[in-house]
Amino acid sequence: MAYKSRKEQIRKAFLTSLPVMAGYVILGIGFGILLAEKGYGVLWAFAMSLFVYAGSLQYAGVSMIESGVSLITCAMTSIMINARHLFYSISMIDKYKGSGKYKPYLIFSLTDETYSLLSDGSVPEGCAPSFYRFMVSLFNHSYWVAGSVMGSLLAEALPFSAKGIEFSMTALFVSSFSEQWYTSKDHTSALCGLVSSFLCLMIFGADDFLIPSMALIMLEMMILAGRRK
Template sequence: MKKAAKFAFVKSIPIMLGYVFLGIAFGLVLQKAGLGPLWALLISACVYAGSMQFALVGILTGGLSFVTTAVMTLFINSRHAFYGLTFIERFKKMKKAYPYMVFSLTDETYSLLCSMARPRDFTDREWDMATLFVSLFDQCYWVAGSVLGALAGQLITFDSTGIDFAMTALFVVICVDQWKHAKTHIPALAGFACGIFFLALIRSANFILPALAAVAGVLLISRRIIERKMEDSSL
């Protein structure tokens, strides 16, 4: 367990650097809305959905209806349904940890798990534990940052404009790393092309769901080509 925890911690350091600072930003926004550290702890522990948590601040203070909240949550976090398809079989093998792995699959955790290579000396049990620790550590980083931000907001005031760019920078680093190690770039190029197309077409944050659906369709159509390229690169 110690070996798995150490491996997961080292791998999750980039996520920690992004989550702590973005969590602080969330805590500051929450505190400015009149909701203190306890709210930051409860929301980050129970909701744990970065962009939805920022939207939830307006929902809690604006008194939106349950239906509106449910629809907004569906649109904001619908992309996670596509992420989960990639790991559904792997998570099921983790048995008791399966519900938490589904709950904790954020954008950044998904990217890290996709790029994380299994060490040769790891048993199946150790690899499962490392995967679980990655998800657990990532949530701990977010919770700690959120509470810290809410506490800091009560004590000091400063201009926090631009602090959320830390997560954008983290995405860029993970994307470049995956590009360098990928055996084929067809999935990445398909995602980029579909994202640009639907963003230009819809011109709002709602472009994510149709873009992901289009990417899934492209990958299904080109599945044999992708598999052939991956087999050729492994020879």
């Protein structure tokens, strides 16, 4: 199969990544401001967004840096907050096969948002899967880094009239959820995820429901997989 030109593939990847742009820039700015207020300037924001590249952990990280927690506490917190990434990777093992030189970066940059763009495995016509996924991941990463740097530089000078734009992250996940819903006949796993996490939210509360939700979803997946055999 003949692929389109590199430029055309990059354009396609850019279009796919656009819905993430607003959210990442805004959340990045928020993070940059927060970090700058604790006395860590633009280089810190840049380095952290470049190397850690995990939104919610970086927000939590600001307070960990401020209070100077132990390395063990920091590691535990990081693992707890980001445990869900294990599951993203598990579900991408097959799709990322054969990505060659792009694979390490694809794995490193598999954030919530990148996952929601790429997890259904589809690739626009005429795009080489691994190159296209690499470009989508790279665009997202660059929005995040750019936002953090901007936030750090602007710090307090920013007029925060953009209140509510953080909803774009919610909207992004809702749109990929509904797209998967409309395009598939079997809604079992979507419902499993929805009901389990809602149930866990009711039982464990907003701060502690992620880990139990993941455990419950995994249990249900095992049961579903077993029943299929």
